[in-house]
Amino acid sequence: MPNTACILAIDQGTTGTTALLVDVAGNIVARGYQEFTQYYPHPGWVEHAPEEIWNATRQAIDALFGETVPNIIALGITNQRETTLIWDRQTGKPVYPAIVWQCRRTADRCTSLEKQGVAGEIKTKTGLVLDAYFSATKIAWILDNVNGARGQAERGELAFGTVDTWLLWKLTDGAVHKTDYTNAARTLLFNINTLSWDDTLLEIFNVPKAILPEVYPSANNFGTASFYRNFWLETFGKNICLDGIPIAGIAGDQQAALFGQLCTEPGMVKNTYGTGCFLMLNTGAEKIETETGLLTTLACSLDETPVYALEGSVFVAGAAVQWLRDGIQIIENAAETEAIASSIPDSGGVFVVPAFTGLGAPYWDADARGAILGLTRGSTRAQVIRATLESIAYQSADVVTAMVAAADLRIDRLRVDGGATVNDFLMQFQADILGIDVERPAHIESTGLGAAYLAGITAGMWNDIAELEAYRSAQATSADEVSTGRVFSPEIDRNERHQKLSQWKKAVQRVMSC
Template sequence: MRQFAARLLTNFGARKQSGARNLFAKSNMPASKLVLSIDQGTSSTRVILFDAKANVRHIHQIEVEQINQHPGWCQMDPVAIMSSVNACANAITVPEGATVAAVGITNQRETTVVWDKKSGLPLADAVVWLDNRTRETVAKLVGKTPSNNKNHFQRICGLPIATYFSAVKLRWLIDNEPAVQEAHADGRLMFGTVDSWLIYNLTGGVDGGIHVTDVTNASRTMLMNLSTLQWDKEIIEFFGFENVHLPEIKKSSDVFGIIKSGPFAGVPISGCLGDQQAALLGQRCIHPGDLKNTYGTGCFMLFNTGNEAVVPPSEYGLLTTVAYQLPDEPPKYALEGSIAIAGAAVRWLRDNLGIIQNAAEVGELASRVEDTGGVYFVTAFSGLYAPYWRDDARGCIIGLTQYTNKSHICRATLESVCWQTKEIVEMINKSSSTPLKRLKVDGGLTASDLCMQLQADLLGIPVERPSMAETTAFGAAIAAGLGVGAWNRQELFEGDDFGEVKVFESVIEEEERNKRFLLWKKAVEKSFVSA
């Protein structure tokens, strides 16, 4: 089994697979310097070939399995993650006359991978970002701080001690997994987020693989100092990670290593960002005050704060994070509001309740009713993130009557994401001198016109959806293209030929919006297990 796993981890390009979409064949655009983007997410892996105008030339996607052994747990097989990347990359056909100049990687953040320095193989399943098995670990760590406060290190790393972040998950693995404990004691324990795991394997694995990450992913571990952009000694000692092999931290746009084998052997990996930061870059939100919201497995809003790492009052529930760092530039920072469950709730309707057959059906059913019939769905499957940060919250559906049908529940599912987004917008407005006037959106749920109209209605500001849906993957491609000088910065960020934007305007009155928002707040209160 271990030999089979090793083959999977190093086999980047063994054979072609069917099912890829070759969009270049349908285009009259000339071949040019293209960038391959690897988008490894919680629900699926996609590999996409882009040109500098954000045109998708070829794409292949594979759904990846999540393992849920206990309530609140969510893990993934690191070998299966790597295998999905291999399979998607193998299915890509490069147009005749084109050159793949670089590879960019974007990934689910905070998901924690541990592997053996000697064998290069995983020591345990990856603990996914939304997993909340670490509630007791969080309580112990908070009690260990001099201030007995979950925000004790926020001044350094921008993050509270919470189940969400990688350092807490790594502490749990060391404390609870014998193989991890043994490797830690022997000095063999390697740690990384998904980007580090992918780059390590793509560049050779145990045979010379490079152990590296970028500033955006490092900023989600709780272990990086936002000022120095290096691992923070004080926090490392607090968590007891002095004997853990941590990856080297680099800019988001830099040469991380060279792919060792397969059809893309010799191509540099020159871009790397966490998925939410990649979406910010892909939406070209490069100016202070720019804002985007990504509706994926979870939902994440990033507000560009420029060169300043703003740490807002803890009651706002916002996180301070690195937005990106491009060549020859200082890092750019962002405020983030995080929602644990968005598209994952749609998947739950499909896989657990069976009331829909596919994701698109949720919008179709929701559109059959004019409202939710008084139903509110608080999707706190993994607790609630911003602005509450309550790991004791549990999912609940309230307001059910004999009139309620599956269409009302589907509509309440979409509204849940929109209400939580409204709460984050309120917190960002409190942190900013100028109220937000529009919201740029991307991600799977934005394909639903109904969901985006609901979002505009519940926010009371326009919602803007680009025609090019793959903004996360394109953000990684931008970083990679700039990292090797293959693409022109000015054309990327100042050009206006990146497709049309559809704008959704609010069509409800403020009084109605506010009345329904109060009912949402009451529903949230009912999700709290602890008073």
């Protein structure tokens, strides 16, 4: 356990909580993780138990430590966005399970609101589409379906929060009810032009203002932790006390990853490769609205000056590799795909379009379905595997292309993170098909690092972004990080790139519903 100053970062995700200790050089020196249960009470419904989220967070933190705690100077939080919790301010007890971002129970309500003609105003004010994905209709559903909840909310007896706000409330023993710009911006209730809760939106969604948290920039002194020593002694048998540590940074997971990749200037873009892909482009002070299915949102800011971003999602990325393993069972594990794909010169004209749940940006075709195209008698298992990896890069390139067109910004590098980035074949093909460098950092847990960086800058561990960038550069050239940090440069020419992209677009057209 390090004796030097560290930042504690909590990365609360959809299936579990990760806790990281980050030292002054930006290195992850300890990691803890704890999963929790997913609940599916009805088809299309997804819930979490708020107390299980909190317990998993405490257990992840405990896994970091031995008998003593290092010199933690600040704490940062990043979280699954949109997931909705409401609790009693007096007792601190949730009135209903957390409704997860994936939950579709309020889809009909969104359709009804769209028929009322409010979608345009909502998008102008929030940068978002009217969808059950976001928090507003989830809040209203809880208030309308839990006996007495609406009356309590109107009297100011209940508190709403996304997961960051819930953890902040618990960490401060109920003393603080706050969130940051990036999380508020995913509720459909926050005006990203005025940086405030919007009365018109609250009226549209029938949400009382009294339940909403205060909103601040992502780098901010949100409160002070109140981890009681007795809890740790009784529960884990450890002499641990986090009382008095400032909670100095909060951001939604994708914005935290953007900051963790130090994409702090306009034109800088990151892609997180997980089950799907989440791409985010920093557009600086300019709020860009598009008609290509990209979302306009707020990125992390160090002060009250807004920083805007464009966000696009690929529905199926790593999930396509899981399908190769669990669905058609042609691989044993994800790791072997790199060697298999690299063992052949190309995919032999085979294209996999993994539209298992439709296509996301820039196509937005919910009725599209997946296909393997270009098969001949000579097609092989290796070609299907290679084409599946290539599909992840192609889909990401489609989103980057839409971002470039919308923002009119020059992009010369893609910064990447997430589990799938360990696949060198995928990263090289991504560079080839984009025609730009792809930079994989020494530490690919960019989401947690983003929370740590925000807290560390606020607390004075780091002076500015330039200092963090210097540490990042040092990590990339460090001998013990060679296997992880790497820049992939394009190895094919423009003509070959255009030919491949043209063939991909033809394949996509084949699976679209219209």
